[in-house]
Amino acid sequence: MKRLTGTTQEIAKRLYEEQLELAKDNRDVEAVVRDILEAVKEGGDEALRAYSRQFDQIDVADLAVSQAVIDEAFKAIDPAVLGALERAKANIESYHRLQLEKGFEDQPSKGVIRGQLIRPIERVGVYVPGGTAAYPSSVLMNVIPAKIAGVKEIIMITPPQKEYVPAILVAAKLSGVDKIYQVGGAQGIAALAYGTQTIPKVDKITGPGNIYVATAKKLVFGQVGIDMVAGPSEIGVIADQSARPDYVAADLLSQAEHDVLARAILVTNSASLAEAVEGEIEHQLQLLPREAIARASIENNWRIILTDSVESMFELMNLVAPEHLEIAMDDAYDYLDKVENAGSIFLGHFTSEPIGDYYAGTNHVLPTTATSRFSSALGVHDFIKRIQYTQYDKAAILAAEQDITSLAYAEGLQAHAKAIEVRNDNN
Amino acid sequence: MKRLTGTTQEIAKRLYEEQLELAKDNRDVEAVVRDILEAVKEGGDEALRAYSRQFDQIDVADLAVSQAVIDEAFKAIDPAVLGALERAKANIESYHRLQLEKGFEDQPSKGVIRGQLIRPIERVGVYVPGGTAAYPSSVLMNVIPAKIAGVKEIIMITPPQKEYVPAILVAAKLSGVDKIYQVGGAQGIAALAYGTQTIPKVDKITGPGNIYVATAKKLVFGQVGIDMVAGPSEIGVIADQSARPDYVAADLLSQAEHDVLARAILVTNSASLAEAVEGEIEHQLQLLPREAIARASIENNWRIILTDSVESMFELMNLVAPEHLEIAMDDAYDYLDKVENAGSIFLGHFTSEPIGDYYAGTNHVLPTTATSRFSSALGVHDFIKRIQYTQYDKAAILAAEQDITSLAYAEGLQAHAKAIEVRNDNN
Structure with a gap:
């Protein structure tokens, strides 16, 4: 030390x-990942199945993890772990509820309304690694803030496995995942970003992963939101x-x-x-x-x-x-x-x-x-959008006309000025 | 249409x-930008001056825009534009003040405290383009939310010009910029990201720019925060x-x-x-x-x-x-x-x-x-961090011991379990 x-x-x-x-x-994985993203965009479900055969040595018949497999996990889980997950969930929920934001509205002058709406992101995808890095605690940490934000649909993906860690599937259901698909790696991120016949396109992707997953997240960022690359x-x-x-x-x-x-x-x-x-x-x-x-x-x-x-x-x-x-x-x-x-x-x-x-x-x-x-810990704020709104009535826009057009002309943007002036009957 | x-x-x-x-x-500017970033990281102020001679055809003696130049701008500005900027500033301030967040704290059970601190980002850099895309309104929109968030130091950079648009410098001072440096392009972004002898390294960079600026922002992201690439x-x-x-x-x-x-x-x-x-x-x-x-x-x-x-x-x-x-x-x-x-x-x-x-x-x-x-409009939330905190007393950690160690062992992380167990004198 x-x-x-x-x-x-x-x-x-x-x-x-x-x-x-x-x-x-330093590993140069970007080229490989770009090819995978392109292949999934073109090939959809079939491309996902091909990659699962290649990378995971598993033939995936149904991309969705079945209810039977999930039921099995609830039977197989150690009761002490189940209880701990339930109590952890309750604590994570009560903390993240404190992060909920409200919109606001004000009327700064007669005829003017301004405000901010809070809207949940509609659909979120959560990546959960397989193997030894499959942490049920991470499932709770990614899913619960999205759920509390009001996200309408939460999709989880995880690499196909012969046998799933029961606590992973249990944590997913406890925390409110709507659907679990078995697909991993960059191909899984591509599926979430572009959508396939089976897997719906999401608006934001969160969750940890290896260098291929991290690189894929960086490359699809912009078309979808991402959490961070840790x-x-x-x-x-x-x-x-x-x-x-x-x-x-x-x-x-x-x-x-x-x-x-x-x-x-x-x-x-x-x-x-x-x-x-x-x-x-x-x-x-x-x-x-x-x-x-x-x-x-x-x-x-x-x-x-x-x-x-x-x-x-x-x-x-x-x-x-x-x-x-x-x-x-x-x-x-x-x-x-x-x-x-x-x-x-x-x-x-x-x-x-x-x-x-x-x-x-x-x-x-x-x-x-x-x-x-x-930047900050993942939280409810990562699963909402703040949408501004404004309303001016006729008298209010006329009162502001001079100031707005002064600025628009100063910036050389005449059409901006004219959009205000057209509302003045005296022009 | x-x-x-x-x-x-x-x-x-x-x-x-x-x-x-x-x-x-599609323009392939990434290689060019990478070279510029590297050159500024190595060469500091001298590299900035060399790029200004090459790209802006201006020999920059003092990187800082002097107080005399700023005073001149206040004399030269059209009074109608000055008035409009002042009133716009007041409106932007009153709206963004509504976005201010407060921290919180709760005590979910005896001996347990949890909370969230709100802290402003310490130092922010704002890029302001030169030429016809120099919009004083954008200066206000980038600087005021940072100021309201409580950012301690706001640095503005803009390409060196023979004559500055007065409204740009006036908007900068009105909205609370602490220091203005004349350097543009990818080299300016590099200066903000890495710091030079004269220009301090910032924690986050905002503001619009051409493809070189946008690419530089993408490449330095991670070492500094950025707003968005529009x-x-x-x-x-x-x-x-x-x-x-x-x-x-x-x-x-x-x-x-x-x-x-x-x-x-x-x-x-x-x-x-x-x-x-x-x-x-x-x-x-x-x-x-x-x-x-x-x-x-x-x-x-x-x-x-x-x-x-x-x-x-x-x-x-x-x-x-x-x-x-x-x-x-x-x-x-x-x-x-x-x-x-x-x-x-x-x-x-x-x-x-x-x-x-x-x-x-x-x-x-x-x-x-x-x-x-x-994602959302730029706002006060882009200039703060949310820092979590937790305090457990001895009785509280003993009460949670069984649950935490169950989860840690289930995830194969023995040292995590031991860090809890070492606090129990009976172990």
Whole structure:
């Protein structure tokens, strides 16, 4: 776990460059993905079936996952997991309901009405990876905000599998997915973007995926909306001498097990804490089944920074703009005001980051690679549109005529001016 | 002006394909832009000056536009235009203030706090084109929402010019720009994205530009936020027999003068209105200084669709998802409920679309090419971040332990489970 020293600005710059490097993907998949998108646009369902034979080695008769398979999943699921999913769902719902926005209207002057409508996106597609990256918690996190926003139809796609993870199908039904199709990869994204005979075209696509899925999402963006293209997961921890080294180490490790590219940054004003955390990491690491992944992540991408004040811990962390931010201090809540950039904040010694991954109700789809400087956790706001409206009566437009035409003529747009003038009977 | 017939779905599909075609840009500028981005990243201010000599034929001594030049602009501006800008500014401010969001906090159970902070983006860059596309109204529309959101620093860049349009500089100062730099094109976007010795790196870039600017924005997206990449302007008009053909024609023409690619779609249930509008267009067109542009736009991209009911007019227009939507009906306000997709709506016979371009206070930076299906007008929401936070005390995490660890083990993420378990002294 590398220690960094220098001024706050120097360290921040270095951390940012390292983060960009981690997020970089050099594999040249764009050409391959373009071909797949084109083939699905032309070939529809038949192209999807051909790709499933080629990539998944499965012959998909019916693209829709049948009700029988879903019923089976409800029978097969561990009751403890089902109960946990139900309670997580309730928490995610109650949190996201707080994000619901209302439209507004005002009458700034006589004869003038202005307002903003809130409308849900009509149809949303959610991508759910197969294999070991199939996380039921991610299904809840993507689907529930869309449902609460009022999206009329939610389509889920997932790569065809001989046997589905029951919790994935159960999470889909619990959270309100309307239809599940078995198709993965770039071909699945193409199906959602363009529609096929069986799969309806959606207005927005969300959900994580591998580099082919991510590239396909980037390429269809504009024709459909997309959520974000996430980089490797990161956690930033601000800890002072009140922090428990074993807690901090355990939380850092929960990030490390995701991926060899996962990143953890510990900023502390306590040299003894830094040392104790390093000792704890080595100790706990040996007990982890995913030790190899975690060890690679730690050796390559973890950083410890010692600062001399609470002020500078926050200053640095705001420049880092981490996806997850833990504040491991006794009076953590009082420092909320100091946070300018982060995806999701975990306050105090007991709010371990996995609480947010699974349970508290906040979303776990978060901005990575310092993009929390300008973007936010997935939420209800990602599934609505704000539509402006205006109404002027005749007297109101005549009162505004001079100003509007002055500006239109100043910009050389005569037809804009004339559209106002034609409403004045005296012209 | 081409008439389209067919079922609503067929017409909508055809209109969408035509729109995509208009938005397509085949010029291969990406390689050129990549080189410019790289050169500015390496060369900083010197690279900017070299590009200004090459592209703008201007030797830029000081990258910042001086206070003396700005003072000059206030002296040179037409007082009528200044007054109009001030009143437009007041309207834009009062509308966008209605968009301000508040954070929230709840305590869903004992020992648990969840909330959402609203934080402004720290530093924003606004691109303002030079030459004939330099619109002071666009300066107001980009800067004011950022200012109201609480953005701390707003940087404007614009191509170096021998003489600046006074209204551009005045609009910048009126709306709260902190600093103006004279640099345009892809090199200007690079400066905002990476920073140079003189120009600070920003967190988000907004504002319109040519294909080089648009491509540069797409390429730096991820390292900075961007607003949107807009296609050609469009207007959709829903009109019944109560509409005045001369008003409708004038409004359609105000779009047509923008660009030969501009698009207008008239949907009406009145055959006589359709005919009368066509006659009016021909009549008014001959009076326009920008007749040639407007005529090309009309001949290539305008469409009239006759439907048999009010219901089907709205159904079709929701599929079109126009940037601007006029409802030219006596009782237009009553039909707001029927609108699902549009950037900005103009209600009734007197709310001519240019009112929104300049004056009413709603934003004129709007989603084009049917992207209003999933995105919205530029607004305060584009300049804030929503940061989640959570706090669990010890009793709360112990109460949740079983559920969280069930889910973590089900997903094969043992370190996630252990981060919870380490907080339980009985483990």
